[in-house]
């Protein structure tokens with residue numbers, strides 16, 4: 246188990262790696278990656294039982310990055326865990342790289358589902374949770390969705406199924422940053438309130454500050470103890486967290502910084518250009 | 520000039536919504552990327568961002584069309600045709616509703632986003648729906664001609680658009696009938712039927728081959744369906760070896776369409792240039808088009824290897 250201070254240090258390094266990957270590739274999605282970094286850090290370092298040794302196996306807890314555009318965060322976490330070489334982050338989005346723009350489960354150890362098309366991950370997570378029950382193991386399945394992503398109807402089909410099949414070995418997380426691509430979620434189509442919708446589908450709902458390490462850890466711990474129904478963590482986050490000009494700014498959803506802005510971004514995170 | 524066909528789509532649609540109060544525009548959280556927001560800016564009351572909910576967008580477009588409107592619905596080609604395929608078939612095409620689906624970021628030239636976003640099956644799945652029309656313009660001017668044309672018909676259709684900038688092939692306002700094939704360069708013996716940004720690649724290959732004394736014919740096929748069968752047969756008759764070039768799986772796209780016309784009316788050897796039934800990967804548009812043999816050099820190499 247890492248202490249909160251250690252987790253914060255790891256998360257900061259992950260954020261630096263997100264900016265470096267996206268800047269080198271001159272493409273990718275910094276905002277939604279920075280915003281879910283604290284959640285992923287807790288998940289991979291203090292919650293899931295994934296290690297470099299069992300990364301290619303399914304005999305462990307698994308994670309579905311349903312909002313697959315946050316791949317730079319996942320790759321940086323896998324590098325921080327020693328599951329993929331840190332050097333490899335330099336190949337992000339380049340020809341012949343394992344680190345595809347959106348995650349490919351057959352290329353990268355530790356990537357448990359190929360994603361990128363929004364709305365599909367929760368269904369796959371349900372399938373994994375059902376398989377775990379059939380196999381009689383007590384591994385847990387985690388699935389991170391975006392608050393824009395839950396506008397997809399398939400999410401709610403899956404929400405209904407997860408409750409119907411009593412998938413208490415499943416824990417969903419919705420990264421609520423109030424932004425999607427065309428603007429704020431409220432402006433575009435209004436998916437809010439998301440927690441009460443899951444509650445209406447029969448889920449156990451825990452709402453937290455997605456950057457507060459104690460709240461994140463407590464939520465995952467509580468989810469493990471809830472029996473008979475799936476749990477969803479509604480995590481309120483700041484898109485672009487950690488980089489001043491990206492925070493809460495829809496422009497940085499899917500755009501890479503260039504020139505001086507790379508310096509500013511790294512400086513915000515206490516790092517320099519390589 | 521180099522412009523992306525998606526930009527031209529937005530520009531032309533913005534013009535049309537001002538002229539015709541019965542046009543409505545829908546998008547699925549990609550209005551900036553597809554440029555449909557340009558129409559949304561000038562007619563906000565007839566612009567509906569449906570959020571990240573493509574199936575709902577198509578169904579809603581169907582309802583608007585069933586109420587007398589001409590509905591233009593756009594998002595990335597993958598999510599415009601793949602996610603809501605069955606809604607398109609059963610709620611739009613079967614009831615013959617006036618919905619124009621525009622899929623931008625088609626093909627591998629969407630680039631770094633990778634396979635999940637690279638629609639190389641969209642022509643195939645749209646083509647297999649009975650009566651569905653498909654237009655794949657080569658440049659900005661042809662895109663505007665397509666938008667103008669489909670706005671005047673009552674047919675459901677799919678318009679295939681790209682993310683990357685493409686050099687102009689046509690002069691704006693001077694595009695011949697888009698329902699017919701266009702012979703852009705007349706050569707001998709060898710003809711290339713190309714669609715979308717592959718038209719430019721084919722024209723580049725032609726320049727390279729000309730230097731070696733090989734004079735090929737280059738044909739722009741914007742109307743994939745219904746096909747200009749008479750025009751295609753005319754080209755087949757006058758050439759011995761045929762190539763097709765598309766930024767799409769070689770299965771069930773332009774190459775298959777040309778082959779179907781050929782086996783029925785005028786058998787020829789046909790070599791299909793495209794993705795050889797393989798997924799691509801992440802990389803910049805230029806790097807990918809080169810790596811997968813779809814730039815001018817790739818078309819040149821493909822032709823050289825068969826003559």
Ligand SMILES: Cc1ncc(C[n+]2csc(CCOP(=O)(O)OP(=O)(O)O)c2C)c(N)n1
Pocket residue numbers: 276277278280312314361362363364390391392393394395420422424425426484498547548549571598602
């Ligand atoms: C099915 C589908 N439709 C559209 C897209 C394009 N797209 C990528 S990210 C995104 C917005 C996602 O917003 P949200 O889920 O809130 O993610 P976050 O804010 O955490 O980045 C969209 C529309 C997609 N990847 N998949």
Ligand SMILES: [Mg+2]
Pocket residue numbers: 391392393420421422423424425
């Ligand atoms: Mg969001």
